[in-house]
Amino acid sequence: LPLVARRQISVFGAGVPTPRELELAEEVGRLLAEAGVTVVTGGLSGVMEAASRGAAEAGGTVLAILPGEDPHGANRYATVVAATGTGHARNLAVAASGDAGIAIGHGWGTLSEIGLARKIGRPVVVLVGPDIEGLHRAETAEQAVRLARLLSD
Amino acid sequence: LPLVARRQISVFGAGVPTPRELELAEEVGRLLAEAGVTVVTGGLSGVMEAASRGAAEAGGTVLAILPGEDPHGANRYATVVAATGTGHARNLAVAASGDAGIAIGHGWGTLSEIGLARKIGRPVVVLVGPDIEGLHRAETAEQAVRLARLLSD
Amino acid sequence: LPLVARRQISVFGAGVPTPRELELAEEVGRLLAEAGVTVVTGGLSGVMEAASRGAAEAGGTVLAILPGEDPHGANRYATVVAATGTGHARNLAVAASGDAGIAIGHGWGTLSEIGLARKIGRPVVVLVGPDIEGLHRAETAEQAVRLARLLSD
Amino acid sequence: LPLVARRQISVFGAGVPTPRELELAEEVGRLLAEAGVTVVTGGLSGVMEAASRGAAEAGGTVLAILPGEDPHGANRYATVVAATGTGHARNLAVAASGDAGIAIGHGWGTLSEIGLARKIGRPVVVLVGPDIEGLHRAETAEQAVRLARLLSD
Numbered sequence: 001l002p003l004v005a006r007r008q009i010s011v012f013g014a015g016v017p018t019p020r021e022l023e024l025a026e027e028v029g030r031l032l033a034e035a036g037v038t039v040v041t042g043g044l045s046g047v048m049e050a051a052s053r054g055a056a057e058a059g060g061t062v063l064a065i066l067p068g069e070d071p072h073g074a075n076r077y078a079t080v081v082a083a084t085g086t087g088h089a090r091n092l093a094v095a096a097s098g099d100a101g102i103a104i105g106h107g108w109g110t111l112s113e114i115g116l117a118r119k120i121g122r123p124v125v126v127l128v129g130p131d132i133e134g135l136h137r138a139e140t141a142e143q144a145v146r147l148a149r150l151l152s153d
Numbered sequence: 154l155p156l157v158a159r160r161q162i163s164v165f166g167a168g169v170p171t172p173r174e175l176e177l178a179e180e181v182g183r184l185l186a187e188a189g190v191t192v193v194t195g196g197l198s199g200v201m202e203a204a205s206r207g208a209a210e211a212g213g214t215v216l217a218i219l220p221g222e223d224p225h226g227a228n229r230y231a232t233v234v235a236a237t238g239t240g241h242a243r244n245l246a247v248a249a250s251g252d253a254g255i256a257i258g259h260g261w262g263t264l265s266e267i268g269l270a271r272k273i274g275r276p277v278v279v280l281v282g283p284d285i286e287g288l289h290r291a292e293t294a295e296q297a298v299r300l301a302r303l304l305s306d
Numbered sequence: 307l308p309l310v311a312r313r314q315i316s317v318f319g320a321g322v323p324t325p326r327e328l329e330l331a332e333e334v335g336r337l338l339a340e341a342g343v344t345v346v347t348g349g350l351s352g353v354m355e356a357a358s359r360g361a362a363e364a365g366g367t368v369l370a371i372l373p374g375e376d377p378h379g380a381n382r383y384a385t386v387v388a389a390t391g392t393g394h395a396r397n398l399a400v401a402a403s404g405d406a407g408i409a410i411g412h413g414w415g416t417l418s419e420i421g422l423a424r425k426i427g428r429p430v431v432v433l434v435g436p437d438i439e440g441l442h443r444a445e446t447a448e449q450a451v452r453l454a455r456l457l458s459d
Numbered sequence: 460l461p462l463v464a465r466r467q468i469s470v471f472g473a474g475v476p477t478p479r480e481l482e483l484a485e486e487v488g489r490l491l492a493e494a495g496v497t498v499v500t501g502g503l504s505g506v507m508e509a510a511s512r513g514a515a516e517a518g519g520t521v522l523a524i525l526p527g528e529d530p531h532g533a534n535r536y537a538t539v540v541a542a543t544g545t546g547h548a549r550n551l552a553v554a555a556s557g558d559a560g561i562a563i564g565h566g567w568g569t570l571s572e573i574g575l576a577r578k579i580g581r582p583v584v585v586l587v588g589p590d591i592e593g594l595h596r597a598e599t600a601e602q603a604v605r606l607a608r609l610l611s612d
Contacts, residue, residue: 008233038233063216069245082237085273086239089239093236096222097234
């Protein structure tokens with residue numbers, strides 16, 4: 001029974017998002033799960049929770065990578081939890097664990113995840129967020145997921 | 154569909170183990186998976202791979218927490234991968250992500266995982282390893298798994 | 307002999323900068339040292355080395371916070387070295403160790419340091435870099451140092 | 460002005476030590492500083508503070524590597540502060556930043572620092588602590604400092 005590594009895609013976003021961002025995050029999570037992709041997030045509230053809910057409700061695998069030491073600190077939609085204990089340095093783990101990243105938000109944490117992901121060569125698709133050269137842009141959740149899957153092949 | 158957080162138990166052990174340690178690790182992985190527990194390891198070779206194989210072949214969920222930045226660097230039995238990018242500091246994440254830890258080996262990495270796990274209050278069961286006050290001991294894989302499950306309730 | 311904690315200010319910037327960025331970095335380092343401020347950098351080449359050289363040649367204290375495990379991997383102008391062993395997660399340490407940050411460059415690593423610094427509430431002065439709301443801007447090295455010192459009081 | 464990297468030696472030890480451990484730590488700090496060695500510690504109380512005090516009062520350089528994000532969280536004897544923000548993962552940085560380590564204590568954090576230091580090849584001298592193969596032992600502060608300096612050449 002040799003296992004085949006599943007594709008993993010990370011979703012970056014703020015803990016205190018707008019309603020539009022939440023909606024997009026949930027749809028992104030659902031679409032990734034329907035495509036058989038494991039969804040990676042920072043494991044807390046807001047965009048992280050919405051993407052996780054979308055994925056979990058579609059039967060997907062959801063990896064929460066937490067800043068704290070308590071694996072029970074993840075939102076309820078995580079199916080597997082990595083409690084790093086390294087604070088905001090877990091943003092590097094969120095960025096690295098995805099074959100690509102999808103950004104939904106304008107927060108400083110999201111910006112750091114974009115920077116770290118690009119620093120280590122991960123493609124990043126921005127659905128909502130900063131307009132910086134070297135990032136891909138998408139207008140809809142469907143476009144973002146299609147592009148992120150393509151870029152992580 | 155509110156999900157219930159699954160129990161997670163970590164297995165600590167060396168990349169270059171003895172045959173006896175490999176055998177124990179594989180059995181520990183299998184027994185944890187059969188009990189519905191997600192197995193957490195450092196994601197590389199040796200004890201980490203043997204425990205992962207035991208769990209994966211029993212249909213379990215296996216979380217590899219890697220030191221490097223490449224999620225494809227895990228052994229083939231990982232079903233979900235956290236690539237921390239933080240080197241040996243990932244030992245803290247391996248220790249923290251389990252509700253308890255099972256140690257199989259005498260290596261320095263294993264010792265650091267035991268120290269970090271106890272520092273943050275995780276119970277540790279030693280199947281093979283140092284004889285230090287404050288650690289639980291088990292003689293068989295079955296005993297280790299039973300004890301670790303009990304201690305992480 | 308109760309010691310008084312010295313002010314520390316971090317300089318963020320790329321390993322492969324432009325000549326103009328190098329010149330600014332060296333001047334920033336010198337001015338910080340002359341003001342009695344300890345200069346914190348990522349400890350490698352480019353902007354990090356230029357700022358360190360400017361500070362060290364002015365007799366200042368220079369803390370290199372390295373991604374690797376080898377304290378001898380810092381540039382030659384570091385007077386004290388923290389070898390974190392945590393890869394790009396050391397960007398968080400560079401950001402946190404300064405009472406304020408000065409950014410000189412457009413790289414992804416610099417962007418991640420800006421994001422992490424702001425996430426934990428550090429003021430950031432941009433001398434060369436992205437134009438994002440919530441960051442302070444300066445036109446000259448002198449202005450940047452004056453502003454960073456003011457903001458970190 | 461090409462600088463010569465100064466020797467750095469780390470002191471591992473508990474936040475809540477015995478009086479004997481405090482005395483040894485202060486003497487170790489003093490002797491290291493008198494030998495021109497920069498003292499590296501975890502930056503908090505107990506053994507960390509005593510070693511720092513010994514070194515600072517002898518006019519030495521003392522690097523505090525903190526778990527938290529606040530550089531002002533170090534004990535008052537630190538002359539330079541790295542605030543890692545990575546919790547107990549800073550133990551890796553404490554271990555890596557010294558050319559050798561001196562352990563004074565039986566705590567779990569100390570044990571993890573010993574394990575991490577040995578994992579990355581640093582020699583460790585135990586003044587007070589576990590009796591494990593692969594570690595050097597010393598009976599007095601003077602012996603520990605002499606041995607650690609010799610081993611880090």
